Amino acid sequence: MLAGGKGSRLAPLTTERAKPAVPFLGTYRLIDFTLSNLVNSGLSDVWVIEQYLPHGLNDHLSGGRPWDLDRTRGGLVVMPPFSSPGNEGGEFAHGNAHALAQHAGLIREFGADVVLVLSADHIYRFDYGEVIRAHGARGASVTLVTTEVGEAEATRFGNVRADGDGRVREFAYKPGEPLGRTVTAEIFVYDVPVLLSTLGELERQGDLGDYGEALLPALVARGDAFAFPLDGYWKDVGTLDAYLTAHHDFLDGHGFPLDAEDWPFITSSISRPPARIGKTARLDDALICGGAVVAGEVRRSVIGPNAVVEAGAVVRDSLVQPGAAVKAGATVTRAIVDNGATVGEGAEVGGQETDRPPTVIGAAATVEAGARVGGGLQVPPHQTVRAGQEQQTARKPEGDDRAGK
Secondary structure, three states: OEEOOOOHHHOOOOOOOOHHHOEEOOOEEOHHHHHHHHHHOOOOEEEEEEOOOHHHHHHHHHHHHHHOOOOOOOEEEEEOOOOEOOEOOOOOOOOHHHHHHHOHHHHHHHOOOEEEEEEOOEEEOOOHHHHHHHHHHHOOOEEEEEEEOOHHHHOOOEEEEEOOOOEEEEEEEOOOOOOOOEEEEEEEEEEHHHHHHHHHHHHHHOOOOOOOOOHHHHHHHHOOEEEEEOOOOEEEOOOHHHHHHHHHHHHOOOOOOOOOOOOOOOOOOOOOOOOEEOOOOEEEOOEEOOOOEEOOEEEOOEEOOOOEEOOOOEEEOOEEOOOOEEOOOOEEEOEEEOOOOEEOOOOEEEOOOOOOOOEEEOOOOEEOOOOEEOOOOEEOOOOEEOOOOHHHOOEOOOOOOOOOO
């Protein structure tokens, strides 16, 4: 499982945490969905490759205990950056194919026939056993799990064209013009001998980077790469727009069941008291997590654990993350109020505009009473926005949140 990316397009949510550790639906972290799919699929040898801000992620992983992966043999293994006799200075991975090459010796030593390579920050439900069996039956060098997205969105992913038998005939990595709507779901099954030999040859050529740049094109060129469709909901939440949209998908009932007895989604959680809904509260299409206190109005929003929405406050189309507070008379619209942040009395955050990313108030930041933070603006973690001085702290995001590259 690749869990080392910086996730810069999710900043400021990823300024102080690894992307896989970002909350989802208040209760979960992004990595929980991949981990839960693994254990529900009966897979118990799980390696997590880390790099960026791993400490909070490791706290959450708890040695694999919540997923019954804290085993004497096998189970969850955390793999941080390292030095070696051949590279005493150590080296961060320069892309996910490079990350696999760095661990080629360990993969070979383990002796597996196939290796399943996953991203740690996508939202979906999937039985990996199905694609592993199909991979073996076809004798594939690699099997790419695919999903369908809009053509405009397809430029953010690896594009796939396959024939009627599922054999991949064409692959393009984040092309300027999409091949169509079929893209990789960042789920890959590799034949280990072919993977290791191909990585070794590409490394000698100096061509590694991300697997879409050289590794997958090389395997597709062999003629034995196959596609396997993922039926059902799948979402890459790598941008702020996509992150908020995914929450709304579940609020609207377009996600997948989270409480199925045969496929539970598991997280590392602590005991919390029940949510408290005051007599002045008004809830409409909302998810309220344990420990939250709501006395105001909440519409089409998620209120995280231990978050507070005071009487007279209004939260619409938004996420109030764990421990955050929206004070009396404040308004939060199409915004993300991150962990421990405070929106003061009578403050206004966000706006209805959908042609810009959601407004984000960073972790432990404060929007003081009466201040206004407009649509699409961001407040870095731990900063304070004062009424009349908003421009000093609340700024437009750097780069394009919707960019595909």
